[in-house]
Amino acid sequence: MGGMCRIGARQSNAFACSSARYVRIPRAFQQSGPRDIRETMPFLRRRDTRYSGYPAQPSGALPARAGRGFPQDPGRNELRPAQVRPGIRLDESTVIKYLSMAGGDPEQAERLRRFMLASAAYATCIPLVWLASKFNLIAREPAWMLVAMMVVVNFGLYTAFRAGLNRKFTDPNLTWAQVFVGNVVVMYAVYSFDQGRAVVLNLSLVVLTFGVFHFTTREFVKTALQILAGYAAVINLLMYFKPQTVNVYHEWFQWAGLAAVLPLFAVIGGRISGLRQRLRTSNEELRSALGNVRQIATHDHLTSLPNRVLFNEELQRALARAERHARPVALFFMDLDRFKNINDTLGHQFGDRVLQEAAKRLANCVREGDIIARLGGDEFVLLVEELGDPAALTEIARKLLAAVSELRKIDGQELNVTLSIGICTYPADGRDSKTLLSGADIAMYRAKDRGRNGFCFYSAELQSHTPEKLALEAGLRHGLERGEFRVYYQPKIDMTTGAITGVEALLRWQHPERGLLLPEKFIHLAEETGLIVPIGLWTLREVCTRAQAWKDAGLPRMPIAVNLSAIQFREEQLVSQLAEILKSTGTEAGILELEITESMVMRDPDEAVKLMRNLRAMGVHLTIDDFGTGYSSLGY
Template structure:
């Protein structure tokens, strides 16, 4: 950094380097007579002496003769100037060396003086040189202060002249543009400061040009992106302002800008997080509502429908509870990918939370398009989801609402699609239903049932009915199935289909299931204690109960509590429950089997059984679903299926029981196929405990008890 000397303006000290004593005396005399002030002169005859004196400091100006004993010509000035560039140097010239004197001025000397004019020109020239040097030093200090300040601030600063040529960059601007100050100065602004609109990728308008044209401070383009010299991009913000001279004329412009890439990325991330689900990265309820609102506005203008699909995943809760949230999250992600693949890119798939998804179908031409999409969605879910080394099966229930018939705002459309979804669940799940106005009445009823369920256990409103299992050849009672009923004060006696799905959805099924198991075991012991023949009692186990971590322990505790021997307890599970996580299922079944509990596959033929897994399950009983039994004497396909199940079961040494036998013809056909046992209204409806005890005492005949 250049040095700065403190100048004594009133009595400056002059170093005279002159070999000729006569010339030196003339100069000293001229300065002594000067009216502009007192000059203190030190005289030396050689350059080496002058250099030595300068190193001591305190000299305000130098009068230099270029021809000296120890140095000659322009080299004399160069040596002196390189030693003390901060001290003004005036060249003592003559006709013989005026050209050299001018060259020295070109190299940094303040002035040169011709002989014959020293008396009046020398004092003035010295005074001017010293004052000019003082002004230069002051300007230099201010400039350095400004440079240090500009380099210290966090913002980039870039200046141009009125033509848009770069005149200055601070260090931050150098870093952000990729140009050094030396490279950038003199180049057009557009070459150094390349900016584009981050959204359109088009060149942004020159902010300095606007500042000069409008003679005011202007902001940078929204979403402004600076392209560095090496191609790296950064988002920038701030403004450009015109530079004025003393007369107020615009002489250029300055732009101050800073990197907002991090804050803008954080803002984008926060906006994305606020509008998207964390697990699946799908739009959430907030973003979905906005898109439905936009779609409604467009559909209204185009007089076209839109549809809202509400999807609820069946059996997700017990997968999440039994296998853990990590597996549950991966399953949700797998489902999300399939949903996205099932709809158009213009549609919106969103997650509402839990196991609920809402799909917006915009731009459909007919409600039938929504039905087509619903079928594709349900089909996409049927294939197993391979997660964590397991093949997980999951179904869905779908409700559909259509604008404008079913609602004209997002809230109503979603609510009505949700209502239709519950209607789909009640119709057997894994199907879709369009919303109908009368469904709202069922929703109100469902909510009422759910509210009453919470008090039903405490109030003792549940009871069990018992349906016998019959040896088809002898007619003897071989076992009994316990079936829950709800004696609801306002609605009377309710069957399981009227409240069990609701209990599963609201999380009460585990408590209710344990009550059923305990009551069934207690009643079986009571019959035995009354002297009735001991019979195995079958209890249905829901998927949620079976996946509960305390299920096996709970069974063991209830058997111990009631005193029922494990060999008289039979647990019935559906195919879908067994196949949900086959490997984990085998482990649970083996624990139950080791306790002595009998195990049955209920509703066989309606699920996703894999024979390779079925052979691994320690199963005792196969129960043929009644949907096949009903038509075995009329439908060749059903009779073939039933025959195949019976023979497969016998080959695997399972006891095969047919459900839903209502006619003698059905019984006869089953006997011809060597089906061992059956149950159904042909033999007996489900009975209260006392009625069943009486039946057990009397024996059974066909169609005796209805």
């Protein structure tokens, strides 16, 4: 298990955190009735105890939807943009009502809603039957039978939808069943009425609309033929049982008119269904395309984790919530140790596999409500809200270290992957996203400096740095990766002849925000952080590459002077690293002139003399800068 370092004295902050939770629709579910909807919806019960002593999600929380781009907001009462907002509109409350009736299944809720619309047609017919009975258009007994038939039919269908029995059929919407029983009811009404059968017969057109958006043109025609066949059977039954109430020519004329109209309705209904299906397909394709665009814009394509853009949005929202409710937020900045070595030795494709496996392990050991993202390269960040006990941060860090350290083999290749973590908290260490990210980044590099495979808290010692210096240090660490350093060449001129005898390499930093920075702005900081070594090696390689380019261009031989830092001069690998640079660039060693200071030599004269002899043996020239200002000064 990796170690832990703590820079300076860290203030302990304990915050009381509300344990209230919310889910995407649950606030409205609570309005659906006195009985808790979770009792009938087991999928609402979930508990996450990955962090012992870390607040777990209560059993009433909905699972987060797939992916971590939009994790649920654990323990928060306010809602995110994509979720239900306060002030529920009528259509939202209606959807919530049907969802609760359908056990939380949105498709079943939609089927139930459509059935209720069809039931409304039956409900409007009941008072009409009562009026017809009052006006003696239908006898009282058949009227009661007709009403009872409508009630029984709708109750049976409603029971089937509520119990989920409809799912056992090929068509879970039961469209054919509703159309069939509707036609049966209409035909019974036509038979029962002694007068005004033409008005009742028009209800068959209403029954035909039950298939709109579901039936094809062929199915509509089939339904129309069923209606015509049913009406023909009714006419024959009327002629046999109630001949005194029927005018045969009138009835068959109505049948002929219906035969002329129904096919037109069938064709129109089929066209409407086809148009609706095409619109639905287009909407689904558009929704899928928009979802893909959103996924690409807000998620890392390699690991499928949220990217920098989405993480910054979520961090801003989390800080706003934390400020409103006076509660802490923790930010973990994580970096894989020596990942560059894996890329250089095993290839970038294998490096991508390592990143994918590491991201999977990191994501699996945090709560659903926490946000973990990949900022780029081998850098990951974790945002944790609802801290509870601040000591839980240590446990989280150890779980993250253990998860990555267990990554021992990928595709048969044995590995030793470790992680360095920097931890920064709101409001103790910063109150805005930029300060928190910079602080966590600095703390992470402190963990690396202290041996890697550990974690480090940002704390009071770093508070002595100005925000500008912290930002500068964070940017300096990425300057080499982004190619922000520049080498300028200042000519050395012989004052007697005016001839150029050589050039001196001058390092500059082209900062993306502050412009061109001179060495006094960043060299001391680079020495403090140990970054002077890779920066110095990059400078030597750049100078050698430029010298060879001048030679290839036919320019006269020109010695180039390069300043060595004290830290780089003490590096044991300096000679071998310089030899590799000269060999890879094809540069002549004698063209290089290394400048060192007197103090660098006098710190350890024996080692310095040995190093200088090795450099001279390679053919590299050495000069001592600032001679006479140190130990050789007349002041001693």
